Amino acid sequence: MKRTSSVKSKTKESKIKYSEVPESSIAISSSIATASYKENSITMTAYYNSKDQLVEIAFTSCPFEINRRIIQAINICLPFHKFLHRLRIKRSLTQTVLYEISKLLPHSNITDVCLDDNFLPQGNYYLLLDNLNNVQNLSLRRCDINDEACKSIANKMNFGCPASNTLITLNLASNCITDIGATHLGMMLRQNRTLLYLNVSDNKITDSGAINILNNFRVFPLTKDEIIARNYRKVQFFKKRNELYRKYVNEITNRLREEEEKENINSFRMLLKGERIQKRKTTMVMKYQLEEGPRTYPIIKCFEELSVAEQAEKMTTEIIGEFKDMYDDNNIIREDGQIYAIGNLRLSYLNLAYNNLGYFSVRKIYDVLKYQSNINKPVHCSGLLKIILEGNNIPDDCEELRGIQYFLESAITENIPLEVTRCKSSLKSRKKLNNKNMQII
Template identity: 35%
Template sequence: MKRQKKSKRDKSASHTFTQGPGSAPKQSKAPPVEEIENEVPIGAILNPLGQLLELQFFHTTVPGLLLRILALCIPYQHHLTRITIRWGIIDCYTIHEINRILPQSQISELYLDDSPLPHRCYALLLIYQTRLKCLSLDRCRLDDDDCIEIASKLVHPYPASKNITTLSMASNMISNTGAGSLATMLRSNRQLRHLNLTGNRISNNGAVAILTSLMHFPLTTDEIVSKRLRTIQYIKLRQEIYSKCFNEVLISSAGVENRSDDRRASRKKPTARLKSVPATSLIKALSEEDAIAKAKMMTTELIGTNNEPFNRDYTFVRDGLLYSNGNLTLCYLNLSYNNLGHPSTVKLVEVMQYQEERRRSELGLVRVVLDGNPLPESSYELQQMQRLFDRTDMTNVIKTVRKSEKISQRIVRR
C-alpha cells in the first residue's frame, strides 16, 4: 500500500496526541503585559526629511546603559547635533558615557540645565577634542570649585579651548573666586564668544577681574615661558611634518617622471633634435618650487597654523614688560542679577573705550547685560556706555532683535 503524505495539520495533531499520559500539549502563549518601571521617555526632533537633529530627556533618569546603546547608533546619525537633558537625574557614569559619545559624533550643543550632579564631573566633558561648541549648565548648583575645574579645561592650549564658543552657567553659586578663574582663562582663550553668568554671587572684584582680561595686561613669567615652549614645539613639529611631506611629494613626482620617460622611450626618436638643456633645468626648478609649495600646504592642513594667543601680532613691549592686547573675541557677557556696583561700570567703560581704539578684525564686546544689579538709574558711566554702544551700532542690533520678537509673537498668536 502507498503511504499517504500527511498534511501539516495532521502532523501537528499526531504530535499532540502522541505525548505521554498526563502531559499537557505545548502551546505558545504571549507573555503577560506588565507595566514597565524603568521606562525612559526620549524626545526626538527631526527635520522635514526625517533626519534626526536632537535628542531630549525631560524629567527622567538617564541610565548609562541606555547611553552605551545609543553610542552604537549616534555615529551614523550625521545630522544629530544637539542633546538636551533637563530636569534629569544623572551621575558621573552618565557624564562618562556622554564623554565617550562626543568624539565620534557630530554633536555640537549639549544642554544639561536643571540636572545637578552629586560630584563635580562636568569638567570631564572638556577633556578630549570634540566638536562641542555650546555647553549649558544653568541651575546645576555649581560652586567655585566646579567653576575652577571647568575654566582650567578652557585655558589655551587644551583641546576644549579650540572649539567651545558658548558657555552658560546661569543661576548657580559662583562667587568672586570662580569669576577669577574665568578671568585667568580669558587671558589665553581666543575662541569663547558667549559667557552667561547671570544669577550668581559675583561682586565688583570678580567682575573687574573678568573685564581686566578684555584689555591690555602684562604677561606673567609662567605665561612667557609657556609661550616660548609652545612656539618651539610647534616649530619642531612643523619641520618634522614638512620634511615627510616634501619627501612624499618628491617620490610621487619621481614616479610620474619615470612613467613619462618610459612612454617617451617607446616612441620613435626624431632624426634631428634640438638641445633642450635650459628647458629641462627650468622645468626641474619649477617642479622644486611646486614641491615646496605643495609640502607647505600639506603641512598646514595636517597641523594647522600656530594659533598662539601671545604671538608678535598680539603683544607689545612697554617699560621693559611684555603686554598682551587682551581678549577681543568675547562678544557677549551677561552679568545680570549679581552684586555689581559703581566700580564695575567704571571698569566696563574703560574696556569699551580701549576696544573701540583697537577694534580691527575682531568685534570685541558687542553686548553686556547688567540688569538686576544695585546700580543707579542714571550715571555718567551708564551714559558713556550708551554712547559707546551707539557708535558700535548697538542700538540697531537691539531694534532688530525687538522686531524679530514682535514678529514671532504675532506668529504664535495666529
C-alpha cells in the same frame, strides 16, 4: 516633529502609543508620539526635522534617574542618525550617565548639550570637555555649580585643551559661583580665543570678581611663565615645521633623481642649451601622503620656475601654515622691554545680571569698551557687543552708563556688513521717493 517613547529600565520590551497634536514645540512638523506614564518607565522625546531626520533627544519629564544603558543604546544608534546634534537632560542626570555621555560625544555630531537643573555632588561636569568632540554650546544652568566645579570647567577651556578650539557658548547662570570662580573664568578668558558667549548671571559675584573677568578684555602684561610657555610653543612649532620641510626636500630630490635616471640626460641638456629650439618645460606630478590620513594629494609644479627649496617651503606652508598663538606677534605689544597682550577681543556677549555688582564694575566696563573702540582688532574679532547688567546695585543713570551704551551701539554698527547697510540705505531712499510720488499725485 516630536516623538516621545516609553523605555522600561528593567525589561527589554517597550510599548509606544502614537497620536497627533496640532503643533510641535519646535514648529517643524505637526506629528507627535506620546507614551503613557508608568512607574518603571522613562520618557524620551525625539525631535525630527521636516525631512524626518532625528535632530534632538530630550529627557525632560523623567520620574527617576536615567539608566546608563539607555545612553549606551543611543551610542549604538549614532551611526544611523548623522543629523542628531542636540542632547537635553533635565533633573535625571547621574554620575554614571554623565560619564557615558562623555564617552558618546567624541564620535558623534552633537554640538548642543543642555544639562540644566541637574545637581551632581561631585560637580565633575568637566568630563564633557575632557576629550576632543564637536560640542559648541554647553548649558549648565541651576546645577549648583560651586567655585571648585567652575575652576575645573575653566581649566578645560584653557589654550591647548580640546574645548578651547570648539566651545562657543557657555551658560553658567543661576549657580553658586563667587569671586573665586569668577577669577578662574577670567584666567580662562586670558587664554581662550574661541568663546563668544558667557553667561554668569544670578550668581554671587561682586565687583572684585567682575573686575578680574573684565581685566582680561584690555591690555595686560604677560607673566614670566606665560612668556616661557609662549616661547616653548613657538620652538615646538618651528621644530615640527623644519622636520616637515626637510622631509619634502628629500622627497622632491629623490623624485628628481629618479626622473633624471629614466631620461637621457645628455639630450635633455642639449635641448636646454639650444637657442633655436624652444625651451621645454618639464612638469612632474608628485604624490605625497599626509601624516594625518591615508589620502594622497597630487602636486603639480614646474621645476623650471621654482627651485627645490621653494617648492618644499610652499608645500610645508600649505600643510602646517603659519605660527598662530594667543600671544603671537599680532596679539602682543612690546614697550620698555615688557611684553603686553592686547586682551581678549573675541568674546562678544557677557551676562553679569543679578549678581552683587556696583559702580566700580560699571566704571571698569566703561574703560574696557573705550579701550576696545580705539584698538585695531584682529580678523574675526569684534570685541564686546552686548553686556547685561540688570538686577545689580548700579546707578540708574550716570555718565559711564551712557558711555557704555554709546560704545556698544558703535561696536554693533561697525560689525554690520557693508552690504546690509547699503541695502538699508537703498530701502530708505526708495521709501522717500515713493512718499514724494504719492504727494505729487
